[in-house]
Amino acid sequence: MPSSRSANVARSASSRDAGAGDDSAHVETFARDRLPAAEALPEFLFELPELQFPARLNCAAELLDRWVERGEGGRLAVQGHGGTRWTYAELQAQANRIARVLVEDMGLVPGQRVLLRGANSPMLAASWFGVVKAGGIVVGTMPLLRARELVAIVEKAQVSHALVDSRLAEELDLARPSCHTLREVRQFGGAGAGGANGSGGAGGGSLAPALETLAAAKSATFRTVDTAADDVCLLAFTSGTTGVPKAAMHFHRDVMAACACWPPHVLRATRDDVFIGSPPLAFTFGLGGLLAFPLSIGASTVLVEKATPDVLLPAIAQFKATVCFTAPTSYRAMAGQLAKDAAAHDLSSLRKCVSAGEALPAATRQLWKGATGIEIIDGIGSTELFHIFISADEAHAKPGATGLVVPGYRAAVLDDEGRELPRGQVGRLAIKGPTGCKYLDDPRQASYVQNGWNLTGDAYLQDTDGQFVYQARTDDMIISGGYNIAGPEVESALLLHPAVAECGVIGRADEARGMVVKAFVVLRPGHAGDAAMVATLQEFVKQTIAPYKYPREIEFRTSLPRTETGKLQRFRLREPA
Numbered sequence: 001m002p003s004s005r006s007a008n009v010a011r012s013a014s015s016r017d018a019g020a021g022d023d024s025a026h027v028e029t030f031a032r033d034r035l036p037a038a039e040a041l042p043e044f045l046f047e048l049p050e051l052q053f054p055a056r057l058n059c060a061a062e063l064l065d066r067w068v069e070r071g072e073g074g075r076l077a078v079q080g081h082g083g084t085r086w087t088y089a090e091l092q093a094q095a096n097r098i099a100r101v102l103v104e105d106m107g108l109v110p111g112q113r114v115l116l117r118g119a120n121s122p123m124l125a126a127s128w129f130g131v132v133k134a135g136g137i138v139v140g141t142m143p144l145l146r147a148r149e150l151v152a153i154v155e156k157a158q159v160s161h162a163l164v165d166s167r168l169a170e171e172l173d174l175a176r177p178s179c180h181t182l183r184e185v186r187q188f189g190g191a192g193a194g195g196a197n198g199s200g201g202a203g204g205g206s207l208a209p210a211l212e213t214l215a216a217a218k219s220a221t222f223r224t225v226d227t228a229a230d231d232v233c234l235l236a237f238t239s240g241t242t243g244v245p246k247a248a249m250h251f252h253r254d255v256m257a258a259c260a261c262w263p264p265h266v267l268r269a270t271r272d273d274v275f276i277g278s279p280p281l282a283f284t285f286g287l288g289g290l291l292a293f294p295l296s297i298g299a300s301t302v303l304v305e306k307a308t309p310d311v312l313l314p315a316i317a318q319f320k321a322t323v324c325f326t327a328p329t330s331y332r333a334m335a336g337q338l339a340k341d342a343a344a345h346d347l348s349s350l351r352k353c354v355s356a357g358e359a360l361p362a363a364t365r366q367l368w369k370g371a372t373g374i375e376i377i378d379g380i381g382s383t384e385l386f387h388i389f390i391s392a393d394e395a396h397a398k399p400g401a402t403g404l405v406v407p408g409y410r411a412a413v414l415d416d417e418g419r420e421l422p423r424g425q426v427g428r429l430a431i432k433g434p435t436g437c438k439y440l441d442d443p444r445q446a447s448y449v450q451n452g453w454n455l456t457g458d459a460y461l462q463d464t465d466g467q468f469v470y471q472a473r474t475d476d477m478i479i480s481g482g483y484n485i486a487g488p489e490v491e492s493a494l495l496l497h498p499a500v501a502e503c504g505v506i507g508r509a510d511e512a513r514g515m516v517v518k519a520f521v522v523l524r525p526g527h528a529g530d531a532a533m534v535a536t537l538q539e540f541v542k543q544t545i546a547p548y549k550y551p552r553e554i555e556f557r558t559s560l561p562r563t564e565t566g567k568l569q570r571f572r573l574r575e576p577a
């Protein structure tokens with residue numbers, strides 16, 4: 001640890017009421033010291049009775065230990081590739097062993113940041129709980145991140161420890177020379193994992209024994225560190241497009257608050273449900289939907305690696321999954337595959353489907369319903385607020401709208417001066433609730449949080465039914481010839497045309513009109529991207545929505561740039577080809 005940091009820790013430890021692990025000799029207050037100042041925080045609402053949290057709370061104890069203590073340890077908790085099936089007791093035992101490796105072999109002290117890296121798997125889930133049980137702070141990383149992005153994360157979070165799936169170790173190995181705070185790295189899932197020597201597999205330069213080998217030698221018991229409800233347990237990095245990444249801090253309480261709001265009020269899953277889906281556990285959409293939410297009700301989860309649509313469909317059938325979490329484009333692609341061969345996959349177990357990450361086009365909702373009979377539960381969430389705050393269950397689903405505010409939260413549409421707009425008018429979406437934005441030491445806190453509201457950066461309107469209707473990211477509104485045009489509305493119109501597989505709409509700078517609406521279109525197989533198709537699609541949009549919104553330019557592509565979380569990267573479409 002650099003000496004400047006030690007000095008800082010010493011100073012803050014004496015000046016602060018240490019939260020985590022009062023029973024431990026030493027605690028790092030790095031995260032606590034870098035919380036936004038009180039006046040920069042959003043207003044927090046804890047009105048619901050289920051949001052009355054005790055002062056001491058460790059979310060791993062709530063989500064995992066509790067079931068074993070209650071005699072439910074024999075219930076199935078998590079499944080994965082290669083036949084892994086762990087009960088709550090088995091998952092707890094593995095997490096306990098990993099916590100012991102972290103503390104006894106790797107010297108972890110509560111409050112230190114532990115980088116986790118791996119595709120979704122039972123071992124990644126056990127590692128997540130191992131860190132949180134030991135009072136550490138999880139720093140999740142998206143599987144596709146490159147060395148330079150990992151360096152930025154390690155620096156920002158002052159990461160000292162890492163647990164890495166050996167198949168993703170290479171980029172971290174490349175990053176290592178620039179990661180001065182990173183002292184202890186162990187790999188899991190390698191060829192030697194669980195064996196006697198266990199070098200940790202592929203990643204060069206790693207001589208430490210594999211995590212599984214170290215864990216196997218430990219006792220399966222571990223006393224979960226007694227943390228404060230407002231100790232940080234997670235740093236969730238936002239998928240920002242430029243510059244220094246932002247780290248959204250989440251308390252133990254935030255994880256449990258998320259479990260208490262959207263899941264019981266909108267999703268309404270039961271303890272017999274089998275959850276499955278695609279979002280990585282490094283993304284809070286995945287962490288909630290595929291780990292915290294199922295375990296909060298004693299249900300089970302299937303952690304599938306790289307759950308692209310062609311992997312997810314057979315996995316739903318194989319595991320008889322009942323609740324699915326994925327992004328709109330994934331539902332669209334899966335519906336396309338089912339249209340080709342409906343009998344190829346037995347989806348009869350599936351009963352609830354959740355979409356988030358970007359707006360769900362009405363056409364995609366319709367296609368999925370046609371293919372499966374299931375009405376998708378759409379929901380908007382964010383990394384800053386941990387999970388979904390506006391959503392609609394099957395009965396309230398309204399094509400083209402995101403839904404109603406989730407119990408526990410308040411939502412408003414504000415004008416540029418921060419005044420609430422009447423229904424029907426487009427403005428900035430503003431949210432308050434039990435969770436809220438707390439960036440780690442970041443001036444950008446002041447743009448996300450204003451006057452106690454979390455401003456998500458989305459342009460929305462509230463319709464006469466109270467439903468919130470997404471327009472666009474506020475930066476993505478297209479202003480053309482004096483009109484405001486929301487790209488996603490034009491995309492939704494294009495997606496209704498049978499020749500369109502995928503599309504993205506942006507504003508291209510234009511001398512005469514300020515911006516012109518430009519569409520990038522991926523056609524379904526068997527259609528030609530020629531001048532006739534351009535004219536056909538333009539005419540189709542004019543017949544579907546107000547004609548001035550039609551795309552004056554259409555460019556055909558074979559694919560569109562997307563993030564790992566399924567979001568269209570509009571900024572990349574704006575770059576000159």
Ligand code: 3UK
Nearest residue numbers: 284285356357358359379380381382383387388456
């Ligand atoms: C957009 C949506 C319209 C919107 C997320 C569920 O996506 C999540 O978090 P991110 O921080 O992005 C947040 C932004 O994504 N968005 C997400 N869902 C929708 N837009 N309709 C939707 N249903 O711009 C929002 O501000 O990556 C989603 C749960 C947890 C999450 N972190």
